[in-house]
Amino acid sequence: MTGEKHTQVVIVGGGQAGLAVGYHLRRQGLDFVILDADPAPGGAWQHMWDSLHLFSPAEHSSLPGRLMPAQTGTPYPDAGHVVDYLTDYEKRYDLPVQHGSRVEAVRRDADQLLVEADSGTWRARAVISATGTWSRPFLPAVPGRGLFIGRQLHTVDYRSPGDFAGQRVVVVGGGNSGAQIAADLALDGHVEVTWVTQRPPRILPDDIDGRALFDVATARRRALDAGRSDTGGIASLGDIVAVPPVRAARDAGLLDAKPMFTRLTADGVQWSNGTHAEADAVIWCTGFRPALAHLAPLGLRGPRGHIPTVGTRAVGEPRLHLLGYGDWTGPASATLIGVGRPARDAARDIAQSLSG
Structure with missing residues (x-):
């Protein structure tokens, strides 16, 4: 050619x-x-x-x-x-x-x-x-997602709390991105944040950082390659690295996660017990x-x-x-x-x- x-x-x-x-x-x-x-x-x-x-x-x-x-x-x-x-x-x-x-x-x-x-x-x-x-970016198929009249963003779209000043924001996701963005918004003080996770969030001990996680992942891979039992790797320790903003928000009581809602409505989110929270934006930190x-x-x-x-x-x-x-x-x-x-x-x- x-x-x-x-x-x-x-x-x-x-x-x-x-x-x-x-x-x-x-x-x-x-x-x-x-x-x-x-x-x-x-x-x-x-x-x-x-x-x-x-x-x-x-x-x-x-x-x-x-x-x-x-x-x-x-x-x-x-x-x-x-x-x-x-x-x-x-x-x-x-x-x-x-x-x-x-x-x-x-x-x-x-x-x-x-x-x-x-x-x-x-x-x-x-x-x-x-x-x-x-x-x-992955967006889950949650009922009512097409009904919500506010903004829906993914992790890839998020930049800073200034974009949400005076607004009510629901952050969805129990991993590092969800925790860090929820902390970023909550610490700003000008955003009303609701953090929602599929299961209770698991924040790693404060002394665990990326180097330790790499060592854990490597040890797991070596164990599996050698035919030994699965150590569970990083998932056995937790899901969220306690970087300084996450620690600050946690210690200030600003990272109180709620369970995953069952559907979106036109103006917010709703849980299985009928509880409803109004929202101007939903940020999907869903991987x-x-x-x-x-x-x-x-x-x-x-x-x-x-x-x-x-x-x-x-x-x-x-x-x-x-x-x-x-x-x-x-x-x-x-x-x-x-x-x-x-x-x-x-x-x-x-x-x-x-x-x-």
């Missing part, structure tokens, strides 16, 4: 996972390109809400080869600091990222994979999908799904929308690797600190397969 470009490896996604595996592919001496839909560096971090901070100190939030510098005034860097770090990382290692290049499909074509992007088509002997989940639409032509989707893998390699297409989507593509691989090891393993695996 006229205008096709050739390389050994195409990485789809230029966030933390794409950059980490790019670092390791460079060390393996492979030719590769990184196609990233965002027009600027920083991955999903450039789209986070204003008050978001990492779960871990900078020294425990680094990609391979380059420690994240500390941020002045806080042990837990904010999202803007992470964007600066990823931007510097991309430049420091001269990684071949083509920003503003959205991949639409990956197809088989004889002994190669064809990667079709809006910027052109690439032929490659291996593809690494590292698109994450941020672009696929994400893997952004894998570009891989649909390969026909690999398995249970829960995941593609079955051994390590990072797709079971049904050995030329495809998936990286950074969660524990199913490597322990804590959706985190800055956790993605380095599976990125290294994927690069080594690809280098070995291409040398044969």
